[in-house]
């Protein structure tokens with residue numbers, strides 16, 4: 098596996114880890130006796146909103162997808178479909194935020210709707226990542242040249258872009274914050290309090 102594809106895979110694994118944790122906690126929060134800490138939900142949704150938008154999708158849209166569409170015009174419909182999913186994903190995160198807000202304001206009667214929104218988003222995003230890994234990446238490996246990969250890897254490394262480098266570190270910090278805020282076994286914080 099080349100370096101650029103490994104970076105995309107690693108970023109998918111980070112997004113998946115947050116999505117799995119979010120699913121588990123949204124389900125746990127449906128229990129009327131549980132008193133969830135909403136800070137962890139906010140941090141997780143912030144991550145799945147900002148990380149793809151600021152760091153992950155630009156790598157795909159501007160470099161990997163762009164070069165593949167140039168080299169192999171027959172891949173354009175797939176590339177366009179994935180790009181459209183990036184736009185749709187950002188809208189679905191807004192729905193997730195509204196569902197969280199309703200849950201926070203109205204309490205447990207809106208917990209099931211939040212859980213449903215989390216599951217819908219996670220399913221959408223997993224299918225998107227699977228499509229990239231199973232369909233797009235094999236095509237990229239087939240059609241891109243060594244020089245293309247060097248160009249893509251150079252852009253991903255962000256060596257000449259200190260802002261991109263700072264962003265990488267910010268997201269690593271946010272990821273650690275999520276682990277610190279999430280109750281065990283998702284993270285390392287104490288389990289949520291339960292009313293008697």
Ligand SMILES: [Fe+2]
Nearest residue numbers: 154157179229
């Ligand atoms: Fe993507």
Ligand SMILES: [Fe+2]
Nearest residue numbers: 153157226229
């Ligand atoms: Fe992706």
